[in-house]
């Protein structure tokens with residue numbers, strides 16, 4: 001008997017154990033994983049085999065990287081093979097530096113370039129304050145892009161996406177952002193049909209039973225070279241897979257001082273002669289570490305030390 005034909009595909013949406021796979025010629029079909037253990041996530045390149053009108057995933061190609069999210073109970077992978085992560089925050093509501101730092105650490109851990117976009121530049125005063133708070137992140141080398149995705153005032157000049165679009169071109173970008181930062185506005189501006197697609201995906205994957213939104217990959221251009229991945233409604237990134245002793249190397253401001261420590265295995269929490277601790281005292285002077293960032297470091301170190309599973 002001839003070997004059944006395996007076809008290539010890209011996972012473009014996932015919900016529970018069912019995924020939507022897109023074929024190179026643009027067809028989309030529901031696929032189920034083979035066996036209980038195997039798991040596929042959005043962005044996975046797979047080989048699948050047709051079964052009646054659906055498919056079975058036979059093989060997941062090796063991943064370049066993998067991103068995690070976490071809820072109260074467990075950590076789950078949810079997106080793979082990313083070129084970059086766009087962390088969207090806004091002048092209002094005031095963003096949490098802890099949440100921002102966690103997103104940056106998650107990206108660093110997978111060696112994915114993060115871009116920070118600060119939305120609502122039309123809100124002059126809060127934006128000015130927020131832009132200032134971003135100063136230390138710019139000093140760390142992160143690119144921070146100002147945006148006005150949907151200004152309240154009728155200021156059309158400010159609505160341009162010109163600064164952002166070239167950064168997305170030809171890449172697969174995971175868009176992350178806290179509620180209210182303008183993520184839906186961004187997705188809708190990049191792809192006016194996204195909402196329609198979301199409904200289509202929910203219907204396909206849930207047979208219309210309920211409409212829990214899922215992580216989805218959208219093509220921004222007709223040639224399918226530029227993609228954004230949207231993962232609605234989640235707050236926490238899975239960081240539990242990170243060794244606490246690696247944390248400093250994933251935070252550029254801490255890392256820059258960690259070579260000055262007396263002990264090679266310094267945790268930068270209490271050791272004498274610690275290069276990091278001495279720089280915290282300098283606050284956010286050019287080479288200092290802000291008290292806020294150091295607190296984020298020590299809190300997260302503690303968290304990662306406790307939750308080892």
Ligand SMILES: Nc1nc2c(ncn2[C@@H]2O[C@H](COP(=O)(O)OP(=O)(O)OP(=O)(O)O)[C@@H](O)[C@H]2O)c(=O)[nH]1
Pocket residue numbers: 119120121122123147148149150151152153177178179180181182183184185186233
């Ligand atoms: N002033 C101003 N308001 C904006 C801008 N971009 C988005 N908004 C508004 O901010 C609010 C939140 O935007 P959404 O796109 O719904 O934000 P979201 O991140 O998807 O939030 P959730 O729907 O809660 O996940 C909406 O009222 C938008 O109209 C902007 O550039 N300037």
Ligand SMILES: [Zn+2]
Pocket residue numbers: 258261262266267268269271273274275276277
């Ligand atoms: Zn140290």
